[in-house]
Amino acid sequence: MDIIEIQNVLKTYGSQVAVNRLCLKIPKGKIFGLLGPNGAGKTSLIRMITAITRPDEGRILFDGQPLNSAHPERIGYMPEERGLYKKMKVGEMLLYLAQLKGMKKEAAQKSLDEWFAKFDITGWKDKKVEELSKGQQQKVQFISTVLHGPDLLILDEPFSGLDPVNSNLLKEEILQLHRQGVTILFSTHRMEQVEEMCDEIVLINKGTNILDGPVKNIKQRFKENIFEVEYEGELPSGFFDRCLDVRASEGRAVFRLSEGQTSNGVVRALLDSGVRLVGFREILPSMNDIFIRLVAEDSHA
């Protein structure tokens, strides 16, 4: 079951095409990465999913129904540019934002108390937002995004500006929500985070979906038959002559299999050569490599 299904969506601003007939499915309960270079249409897409704007053509389904004005109450959205009412008291502001998401005041108060206890920040309730440090404000921002218990959490560059400790704290919270069944749509430029956290991704360029699917499958799809071998002893000279792009150093070599070769064949040859095999593994391309390669190809096309 998909929480979001985007069907052939077109969005233009004047003569500028922001999202160009894009199709995409975001499965329930996954951590889903939304990737793409700057100006690819990510923000335009997010704004349509959060019902801030409407597609010119095509449609968006939320939980199987066409997106309507009640759905934003089930979405929590943290924009890249953070913003809070600086002059308001933390508690008051969070209650206000939760009520605007359709929560009853009592329920919002209860949820607020839980989150405050969780982050151990009960003392902030009567402080003004502007009295908090930047990191503290980020915490408040995160609470404002999840306070109403959304089914879909949209996080735009959630880790930017966070120190490693807070970054880790936030990651734990996201994973915790993920375990509770919340779908997380996660837009970022930090590919190591994508590899670490995302189950599935979509890569957008110039408003179109150029790649989507589970991270594992994508890596398999883009593998280039590159292997790394570690060994002890001396290899017979010319051993790697049949391989490509060989980078060898003392006891270690990275190479690409040439046409017709198999990894099993190489291992067998290695064993036969008499060296002691310490390690042998396939090197899959990083999301970073795939991103750069696809965007470059797409831009040239």
Next chain:
Amino acid sequence: MHKLWLIIQREYLTRVQKRSFILTTLLSPVAFVFFIVAVGFIMSAGREKLRLLVVDDNRFYLHKNLADAEYIDFELDTVSALETLKSSYREKGFDGVLYLPKFQAGTDFFLRQATIDYQCLSDKSLGQASLDDLETRLAEYLRDVKISLSGYDKSIVDKFSTRVSVREQNLRKADSASSIEGMLLGGVMGTLIYLVIFIYGSMVMRSVMEEKNNRIMEVMVSSVRPFQLMMGKIIGVGAVGLTQFLIWAILLPVLYFLALLLVGGQLMEAQQNMPTTGPEVDPATVEAMVSDVSEALGRINYPLRIVQFILFFLGGYVLYASLFAALGAAMGDDQNDSQALTLPVTLPVLLSFYIGISVLSNPNSSMALWASLFPLFSPIVMTARLGFDPPWWQLVLSVVLLYASCVFFVWFSGRIYRVGVLMYGKKVTFKELWKWLWYRD
């Protein structure tokens, strides 16, 4: 609807609870009353008395004494020569010497003389106000001298003077709307609406800009429609304005009477002095004016005027506040860049204020008619005319046009607002704004 109510509540409460709001609301009437009292004191106590030595070679004083004026004491010197006085007047404690040289041509010539030049000799500048007083006083003095020299009795001559006042009587209306009533009422109400539009309109604008630059906007519009957000702000800030007026309406009279009690006599005196420029406006005239004013105030049909005022107040506020909201949404982080954008909104307000002023003295001119029907002007111009009892058909037409335009401008501003609040870092032109109108959501 519930969310709109939440937004209105927040916009209202955060403002009303602010220390600065409480302070300005409570202190401005105090400051206002203090200002009036201070002006009164300055007007009454600001001028020092001038002491002048008078050398009268004609010896007119034999017929008539030169009585002291309000700010000038005269003392006749019949002994010393002018030349010695020129150097010694200061030692005697005077500010100058007033010299009335002898008419060589004789009394008959003097009686026919319509203009006479005199000299007041002093080391320092006496100031225009003192010279004016001096001229007036001397004119009276010479008039009395002439009456006496011609052999008439002054009390009889005085009987020929009559004080005249002309009052307007409107034939169309049973309860006559006089000019003074219209001026007072129209002036006060028109100015109020002008202030409301500027103060609270720009409050709406600044707050929209703040939300936009603060980036809370994106969070907000993912929860509520931009239109709700805009309307919530307009209504909330409007309610703040009404609250402030209500408090002032209660506080001002209370403080005024308190001040009257405290400095009573002096203040009254000061106020009577305020409109006078010289003794030619005598206390009786001032009294007549004051009684005219209070009479006019008593004649005003308050319930009717207040209802009419509120109609135009609300229409004008909503119309301009929505435009200011659109401005705030369209403006970027750089306010200077966007100054040109505000002009089309502030210009009509300023224009209508000046038209309003001219309408006060010409309430039935054709400009008054057209300007009080044109929706961008009518909130100020029509309220300025209210005191003059404009015909009902004009009032109804003006209100209908105003509210129809309100609907249009709220729609128009809403279209710009929804696009503007999500646009960053772009310098906005009018062409761009036009395009925004037609963007789909």
